[in-house]
Amino acid sequence: MFKISISPYFRSACILKMSGKYKLFRHTLYSILIIILSFAVLPSYAGIVRVGKNQAIQSVQQGILQAKEGDTIYVHAGIYHESKLIIEKSITLVGKGWPVIDAQNKGEIFFIRSRNVWLQGFKLQHTGRSDMKEIGAVMIYDSYAITVYNNQIEDANFGISVQNSKRCTIKDNHIKAFNKNEVLSGNGIHGWKADSLIIIGNAISGHRDGLYFEFVKNSLIWRNKSTENVRYGIHFMFSNNNTYIGNIFEKNESGVAVMFSSKIQMYNNYFHDNWGDATYGILLKEITDSHISGNSFVQNTIALQMEGCSRIKVFKNKFINNGFALKIQASCDDNDFTHNNFIANTFDIATNGTLVLNTFDGNYWDKYEGYDLDRDKIGDISFHPVSLYSMIIAHNPAALMLFRSFMVTLLDKSEKLMPIITPESLVDHFPHMKPFDL
Secondary structure, three states, X not given: OOOOOOHHHHHHHHHHHHOOOHHHHHHHHHHHHHHHHHHHOOOOOOOEEEEOOOOOEOOHHHHHHHOOOOOEEEEEOOEEOOOOEEEOOOOEEEEEOOOEEEOOOOOOOEEEOOEEEEEEOOEEEOOOOOOOOOOEEEXXXXXXXXXXXXXXXXXXXXXXXXXXXXXXXXXXXXXXXXXXXXXXXXXXXXXXXXXXXXXXXXXXXXXOOOEEEEEEEOOEEEOOEEEOOOOEEEEEEOOOOEEEEOOEEEOOOOEEEEXXXXXXXXXXXXXXXXXXXXOEEEEEEEEEEEEEEOOEEEOOOEEEEEEOOEEEEEEOOEEEOXXXXXXXXXXXXXXXXXXXXXXOOOEEEEOOOOOOEEEOOOOEEOOOOOOOOXXXXXXXXXXXXXXXXXXXXXXXXXXXXXXOOHHHHHHHHHHHHOOOOOOOOOOEOOXXXXXXXX
């Protein structure tokens, strides 16, 4: 049983009555109650608009113009030759049977500047291209809580662009282009000056950068697949407090680049088969206060390159079959590498200086030839992972032709016994005897 106490209001009413203001109080109280009750029983007038060849409305543009705030527009299967569809109201657009919106190379398809818009189930293709402005399939500006879900985007300059917007979700879209030149192509998912984005489960290929973020913060990028892009699988700059989990970056022309950012969390991502003259699994430039853990770096020219990085924890990663597992410049400091597996890499670590301000303790190195007499699973002697040969080819790439020669092997073993050229302080004091189960 519920008990409602009205004694405070009764006392207030008595006081007001005694002061000659009771009628005013009663009128105010009744007005407030009426307003509250009217909102509680306010009916929903959200309507449904249907677009299709057999419907009263036959164009998507006409459907958007007719829809009111909160309405849902169902677009039935068919081909719609339309472009520059402007959305400036809170509506839901759902494609039934994968309707195709073909812009015929005339411009962007959807231009959204609104709040609470849902876009789902369309095939968007053939946007225009321009050297002067950004044109794409879904262009979101100055918006809040826009969701782009389960669409197919093909042959678009930019796939989905989010600019100066907050709390937008881009999920389960397939975005494919056929670009060969980075100058004339746009990005698959493009974010600029955005906050709290959620980018989940998208497949992107053939764009300049699969994902590009600049001045993007507090965002989650999870389970996306970015492959065979003209430049980077993902490229972000000046973007802080972002988390990247379970993404696949594979066969991209230049790999992945992360620049001028802080507080980046990268967990359980896959950097595979990014090969080329200047190609990285991931390039970190001027990154601070970040975590890189559980990632898999397999068959990359350079798995991880670090320039000007500080206070980064690199732990529980796999570096397998790379040209260089790790290139770390002397400009990096206070970074910690531990519990990583280095297996079957041509070179495990390369650096361009002799002063080492980072720690590399507690990793597994398949090139370690030490022993473990006390059987604590940690090598009894330290390991110097930088080879003399890696430093030679860093200054003289032509020396690579001597790879696996007897002379190079002899020089490397001599240098490990008595380091003279390689940095003596770049050492793992506690190398593990067996690889970690990562």
